[in-house]
Amino acid sequence: MGYDARFDALNTKHATLEAQLQEEVRRPNPDTAMVAIIKRQKLKIKDELARMSRH
Numbered sequence: 001m002g003y004d005a006r007f008d009a010l011n012t013k014h015a016t017l018e019a020q021l022q023e024e025v026r027r028p029n030p031d032t033a034m035v036a037i038i039k040r041q042k043l044k045i046k047d048e049l050a051r052m053s054r055h
Contacts, residue, residue: 007052014045
């Protein structure tokens with residue numbers, strides 16, 4: 001996978017996770033463990049995107 005394709009895939013995954021996070025928090029009784037998992041995944045992807053942008 002090329003740089004651009006990887007970057008685009010990570011951005012897409014980040015957006016998907018954001019949508020999942022918003023859906024979870026809107027629930028009447030959000031699963032706090034799931035919210036934490038999604039946030040960690042988003043942060044990991046954000047860090048990877050930042051590393052890619054620096055190079």
